[in-house]
Structures are given as C-alpha cells and as structure tokens.
Amino acid sequence: MKYTDEFRDREKAKILIKEINKLAATIEIARTRPINIMEVCGGHTHSIFRYGLEGMLPDAIELVHGPGCPVCVLPMGRVDDCVSIAERPEVIFTTFGDAMRVPGSKKSLQQAKADGADVRMVYSPMDALTLARKNPDREVVFFGLGFETTMPSTALTVLQAEADGIENFSVFCNHITIVPTIKAILDSPDLHLDGFLGPGHVSMVIGTAPYKFIADFYKRPMVVAGFEPLDVLQSIWMVLKQIKDGRAEIENQYARIVPEAGNNAALAAVGKVYELREFFEWRGLGSIDHSGVKVRDDYARFDAERKFAIPGVKIADPKSCQCGEVLKGVIKPWQCKVFGIACTPEMPLGALMVSSEGACAAYYQYGGVKKHTAARPDASVAAVS
Amino acid sequence: MCLGIPGRIVKIDDHLKKLATVDVSGVRRQVNIACIVNETHSVDDCVGDWVLIHVGFAMSRIDEHEAAETLKILTELGEVQAEMESMRLSSVH
Numbered sequence: 272m273k274y275t276d277e278f279r280d281r282e283k284a285k286i287l288i289k290e291i292n293k294l295a296a297t298i299e300i301a302r303t304r305p306i307n308i309m310e311v312c313g314g315h316t317h318s319i320f321r322y323g324l325e326g327m328l329p330d331a332i333e334l335v336h337g338p339g340c341p342v343c344v345l346p347m348g349r350v351d352d353c354v355s356i357a358e359r360p361e362v363i364f365t366t367f368g369d370a371m372r373v374p375g376s377k378k379s380l381q382q383a384k385a386d387g388a389d390v391r392m393v394y395s396p397m398d399a400l401t402l403a404r405k406n407p408d409r410e411v412v413f414f415g416l417g418f419e420t421t422m423p424s425t426a427l428t429v430l431q432a433e434a435d436g437i438e439n440f441s442v443f444c445n446h447i448t449i450v451p452t453i454k455a456i457l458d459s460p461d462l463h464l465d466g467f468l469g470p471g472h473v474s475m476v477i478g479t480a481p482y483k484f485i486a487d488f489y490k491r492p493m494v495v496a497g498f499e500p501l502d503v504l505q506s507i508w509m510v511l512k513q514i515k516d517g518r519a520e521i522e523n524q525y526a527r528i529v530p531e532a533g534n535n536a537a538l539a540a541v542g543k544v545y546e547l548r549e550f551f552e553w554r555g556l557g558s559i560d561h562s563g564v565k566v567r568d569d570y571a572r573f574d575a576e577r578k579f580a581i582p583g584v585k586i587a588d589p590k591s592c593q594c595g596e597v598l599k600g601v602i603k604p605w606q607c608k609v610f611g612i613a614c615t616p617e618m619p620l621g622a623l624m625v626s627s628e629g630a631c632a633a634y635y636q637y638g639g640v641k642k643h644t645a646a647r648p649d650a651s652v653a654a655v656s
Numbered sequence: 657m658c659l660g661i662p663g664r665i666v667k668i669d670d671h672l673k674k675l676a677t678v679d680v681s682g683v684r685r686q687v688n689i690a691c692i693v694n695e696t697h698s699v700d701d702c703v704g705d706w707v708l709i710h711v712g713f714a715m716s717r718i719d720e721h722e723a724a725e726t727l728k729i730l731t732e733l734g735e736v737q738a739e740m741e742s743m744r745l746s747s748v749h
C-alpha cells in the first residue's frame with residue numbers, strides 16, 4: 272500500500288470510505304455475494320491501482336475492471352493489417368505510441384519498424400496530416416484508435432484533409448464505441464454486475480443520454496465519474512446509494528467536465544465522417560454488433576481500408592491468453608495462467624499487459640491488492656520486482 | 657491518450673482552421689480548437705482559456721483550479737510525462 276500514503280485529501284477519503292462501509296453493510300445482496308461494480312474506463316482502472324483504492328474498500332465490494340482501454344481490445348488480426356499497410360514501400364504509417372507494442376500474430380508495429388517499415392509515432396492525427404503535406408510523394412496512413420474521446424480528432428483531421436485537398440492522407444479506422452460494448456457486457460451470461468462507473472472523457476463527448484438504456488432496460492445504476500481518487504470513491508458511494516434505494520439512474524459525478532448533452536461540435540464531425548459498422552471484432556470478447564465505426568462512402572478516399580488491400584484475416588488469440596475473461600471481469604488478472612510469467616509489460620503476450628490502462632499491466636505495476644496476491648505468491652513476487 | 661492533458665491557449669494561429677497555440681506545462685504546440693468554439697464562445701474568446709487537450713484537440717474548457725488538480729493527478733499517474741514525451745517525439749517537427 273505504499274502508494275496510498277502520498278494521496279491528497281486523505282481525511283476526506285477516510286470519511287468517504289467510512290460512509291461506503293456503512294452503506295455496503297446495509298445492502299441486502301452483499302449478504303450472499305460481493306456487490307460487483309464495473310469501471311468501464313481504463314483511466315479509472317489506472318487510477319484505482321495507482322492509489323490502491325481497491326484495497327481500501329470493504330470486502331463486500333468487488334471492482335470489475337472493464338474493457339475500456341482501446342489499445343487492449345485491438346484484435347491480433349487488426350494489428351496484422353496495420354503491419355501489412357506499414358510494410359508497403361510508399362507508406363509512412365503513423366500511430367500513437369501506445370499502439371506500437373501491441374502484439375500481432377507475427378509482429379507488432381515496433382517489430383515491423385525494426386524490420387525496416389516506415390512507422391512513426393505521432394502525438395496527434397494532425398501531425399500525421401502535416402507529414403502528408405510535407406511528403407507529397409508518400410502515402411501517410413494514420414492508425415485511428417480509441418473510443419469516442421479520440422474519434423472527433425480523426426474525424427476533424429479527415430475534414431481538414433478534404434478542405435486542404437490533401438490526397439495522400441488516410442485513416443486506418445479502428446475506433447470503437449462504448450454503448451454497444453456495455454450492452455454486450457450486460458448480456459453476457461457469466462457476469463453479474465450491480466452497477467457501473469461511467470467513463471469520464473467518452474461522456475464529455477457523447478453526454479449522458481446514450482446510457483439511459485442501462486437504467487431503463489437493464490435496471491442498473493451508472494455514475495459517470497472523474498479520475499481523481501476522491502472522484503472514484505464518491506462515485507462508488509453514489510452507485511451504492513442507488514442500489515440501497517432501489518434506484519437505477521444515470522448520475523453525473525463529473526459534471527465539471529461532462530455536459531449532459533455532450534459536445535455538439537465533436538459529435539457533428541463524428542457523424543459526418545463515420546458510420547456504424549455492422550460488427551467489430553474485439554480481442555478476447557469476439558465480435559460485437561455495431562461496436563465499431565467506419566469511414567462513410569463520401570470520404571472513401573481517406574479510408575486506408577479502401578485505399579490498400581488489407582489481409583483482414585481473423586486470428587484467434589493465443590490459447591494461453593485469458594484476456595477475454597479478464598476483460599469481462601470473470602477472472603482477475605493474476606488468475607491468468609501466464610500472468611507475470613510468460614506475459615509481462617516488457618514482453619506482453621496479451622494486450623492488457625501493454626498499456627498502463629490495461630488491467631494486467633496495472634496489477635503488475637502497482638502490485639495489486641494484498642488479499643488477492645497473497646493467494647498467488649508468484650504473482651506478488653512478479654508484481655514487486 | 658484517453659485522459660488528456662490541461663493546457664492554456666496563448667494565441668490563435670488560424671481562425672478559419674480553428675488552430676491555436678497552447679502552453680502545456682511550459683511546452684508550446686499547436687492544437688485544434690473546433691470542439692470548444694460555439695455560438696456563445698468565438699475563436700477569439702478562446703485566448704486565455706484553460707482546456708483539456710486530447711491528442712492535439714482541445715475537447716473541453718476547464719477552470720484554472722481544475723486544470724491544476726488534473727495536472728497533479730496526471731503527474732502522479734505518469735500521464736503528463738508520457739504525453740510530453742510523445743509531443744516531443746512526434747516525428748514531424
């Protein structure tokens with residue numbers, strides 16, 4: 272628990288934990304099983320581990336770490352497609368740094384770069400557009416990645432490319448959308464979730480209305496939450512309060528950033544450039560209907576999928592990986608057979624080990640929770656080394 | 657990528673394309689401000705705004721206090737270092 276010592280507002284946190292304990296003790300379901308609350312967003316997962324929040328909560332509460340890290344859910348086949356585009360001699364392949372090390376079936380983008388492909392890390396899709404402007408004789412492809420938080424950035428970049436008449440720029444679109452994903456999780460028979468912490472920055476773009484079905488149809492509470500430790504604790508308290516009161520509503524703890532209606536300009540750009548795919552493949556979760564977007568026909572010339580022939584082969588995840596079960600919260604990262612052994616942040620086997628927002632990397636980096644790692648001595652050794 | 661980083665808009669570079677220079681912890685770079693401009697907040701109104709920046713796009717206006725708190729937590733999460741590093745490494749400059 273070394274990280275919790277340096278946490279600000281310790282006193283406020285203590286009061287909140289006390290209130291959470293009190294509330295949890297009065298909740299009926301907690302008598303027979305833990306109350307399962309899923310944080311959908313990888314940013315929350317990172318914050319929860321960094322501040323050791325899980326260890327401060329009563330045993331009656333189980334945090335289930337959801338699939339909200341876009342790098343972690345990229346299927347191997349898509350990484351292979353990236354490599355195949357990147358290896359074309361005319362292409363400069365641009366990507367966020369996070370995606371460099373995600374394993375494909377043969378290699379990652381980093382390995383492709385080492386083998387001679389022109390792969391460049393950029394901070395922003397705008398930087399990729401600048402590269403296209405500077406290299407008119409090359410094809411610049413940007414690896415579009417992320418939920419609704421980053422979707423507007425690639426949409427606006429495509430619109431800018433069109434306005435500027437830049438023809439040697441395209442996006443390899445792998446954007447995914449949060450609502451169908453939550454729905455797939457709620458429909459999954461092996462999971463019992465009692466409530467959700469809603470993603471902060473996705474909601475900043477889409478607002479809170481798209482989550483209404485979670486409350487209305489599935490009768491589960493959701494609290495859209497900020498990323499500071501106190502935000503997370505307060506949001507957990509708000510979820511518990513709803514459970515206790517028998518309410519299922521979408522509440523907004525992060526109103527200082529998340530407007531109820533979302534961001535109009537961002538949504539307009541996204542709607543102009545992208546449309547829903549019939550289905551999209553997720554690492555570990557399989558195919559989820561309408562969970563991804565693709566470039567609309569009007570912008571086909573900025574769509575790398577149409578510009579280049581891509582293999583598009585579906586590759587099964589390695590057998591020893593249990594990323595899917597971890598993503599759905601069926602098992603904890605340390606329960607995966609290869610955790611900390613064949614799969615480490617230096618040599619990731621599964622994508623959940625690649626990014627600090629992935630549950631496995633977070634467990635590995637911050638040591639997880641005493642009560643869990645105690646049951647798995649080799650995992651705790653791995654976690655502190 | 658998903659958590660973003662706070663910065664302050666110091667000048668407008670291109671009104672039409674809605675491009676502005678931001679200062680992120682002392683580092684300056686260009687960002688797109690299309691998502692924080694609306695009927696009541698013009699491009700010129702953005703100068704001096706504290707904003708949350710995701711991959712080179714200002715996505716939300718925040719107040720100064722929120723910006724400072726966010727910077728603190730992002731530093732603790734190691735995100736500030738990662739974002740600054742990727743701005744620095746971005747193979748364009």
Ligand code: SF4
Pocket residue numbers: 591592593594595597604607608609610611614620621622623624631
């Ligand atoms: S330890 Fe590695 S293989 Fe196992 S679930 Fe985590 S990322 Fe996947």
